[in-house]
Amino acid sequence: MSGTGVNLGALAEFNVAVVLEAIRRHPQGVTRIEVATLTALSGMTVSNVCRRLVDAGLVIEEPAPARGRGKPPKILTLNRDGGFAVGVHIDPAVITYALIDLSGQVRERIRTATPTVQDGAKVVREMAAMVDALLLTGGIDRAKVLGVGVAAPGPLDPETGVVLNPPMLPGWHRVELRTALQLATGLPVLIEKDATAAVVSELWVSEPGERRSFAFLYYGTGFATGIAIDGSVLRGVSSNAGDTAHIPVDPDGPTCGCGRRGCVGLVTAPRTLVARAVRDGVLTAGQAGDTADVLQVGAAFGLLADEADAGDTRAVEIFTVAARQIAQALVVVIDLLDVGEIVFGGPFWSRIAPVGLAALTEAVRTDRGLVVPHEIRFSESLIPGDTAAVGAATLVLDDSFSPRPEALRIGTAGDAVARFSAT
Structure with missing residues (x-):
């Protein structure tokens, strides 16, 4: 490989x-x-x-x-x-495993809690066991599995398959994931940033010419942007392009770990919005739980979204302000890359969208800093369920069968044909 x-x-x-x-x-x-x-x-x-x-x-x-x-x-x-691929999405809260067929349809899905890496070998064994369970549940012949795609928060090194030191994954420091998982499963493994994997899947399922130059806003426990230019994924020199979390959007905001104040990834993070909901009286401290616990934050964020959907003006205001702050960051992305479309996805996006999308699109379109002369389109992801997990699996199909030269990394379509012909 x-x-x-x-x-x-x-x-x-x-x-x-x-x-x-x-x-x-x-x-x-x-x-x-x-x-x-x-x-x-x-x-x-x-x-x-x-x-x-x-x-x-x-x-x-x-x-x-x-x-x-x-x-x-x-x-x-x-x-x-005729062929299958496994996608693994490592989120700070859960690891999602998705099995997709050659058409991209999800056949099976498994979720487990994300461990803190203390014993890297044990984590890899657990992941390999979940891949086995996924294939067993789906009744899939292992000989028909093209490979495993892994989507993880950045930064990472796709060349060596090492997860470097994602801020939202405590203990995941220089984890040599690709090689270890490849040995444990006996399958080819690709690793990619979660937002980039989402872009690959959007291009894979889109009609030809439907989406060419766009930014994918990934709104989950973390904040990231995947990018496509002229129908190709923009990865950058080290395949870590799209880290937009540190664009400042609030000069009076809290100090980020990077040293700046009011970075969009911090001020719009679900845990930050939950903490504000407690201060504003929308949620109680008991409902919010421990804002350092990603699972508890997810549950509390759902309660906050329920209040916004029910018309609580304080909850609506929290989401509206966050949406406008995200819009400020998107204007920077749009001006810098001249993309024509923003695609939204990620595990927390669906809950903020009913209130936030209208405010966000209006803020982008009326921002005096927006200099591109064309109209900006806003759309939801075409991928149902966990976008990054499906995107990770799609990496394998795309690298095996896509005619785009830069995507042929596991092997060419001819290699895959030869493999299946021999089974």
Whole structure:
């Protein structure tokens, strides 16, 4: 398995990825002639590639329903059961394991509490056991599993697979996760920042040309932004691009761990909003619990959202102020990268969105610091459930089958075809 370097592979293998992508994008079915038109490949090339894909069990080819006289054409469709991927999202509160099929549909999901790393080997063994349980519950043949994708808070080193020192994960300091998990599971493993993994999944499920240049706002226990430019994920030199949590938005706000005051990741964090709700009398100290405990914060944040949904003006104001502060940070991102769309997701976003989204979009559009001349679109993530877990699994599919050269890191589509053909 290679690192993050580009691997184009042979032209024939790249054509496999192009053909498979065309078939995947047409779930209703497509003929070989239509694939040739869509891909601009010759009919012979398409026929040869389709034969390989069918033999590998990645594509199904069946006659179309008969209509009148003459032999009906054969229709190609993606075989959803032809391959699977596992996604693991390490959140400060819980670790989510998701099993997806070749179409990206979630088949199984397991959640466990996130441990503090004191015995790294034990944590890896537990994660490997959960991957085994996921495959067993789903009744999945291990030979059909392409790999495991891991989404974790940054900073991390995808080249070596080391989780460096995420601020929200106490004790997770220089954990060599990828190599250890690969040895424990016997499967290829990729590791990526959670917000970046979410961008990969959005590009994977979007219609061609639907989303090209956008920022994905990940609002969870932590705050981060994933970025896509011209249909490609922007990772940066060390694959840690998108750490927008330290954009100052409140000059009178509390001092952040970075030394600045009023950083957006601090002043809009769920634990900060819960603490404010206690000060404002929206929640009691008993309801808030320990704001250092991420599980208790999650429960209290839900209670605060319930109050906002019920029309409590104090709760609404807390979410509105947070939304406007997030908007200030987004204006910086929009001006810097000239993106045309903001996509929202993350485990806490759905609860703040009913109140916060309207305030946020209005604040962005009326901000005098917004200099781009185009309209900004705002949309929700296309991924149901845990966006980062599904995104982590999608990393594997994308790296195995995407025709984009920079995505082919576990192996080319031809490699995957060869693997399945041998099983």
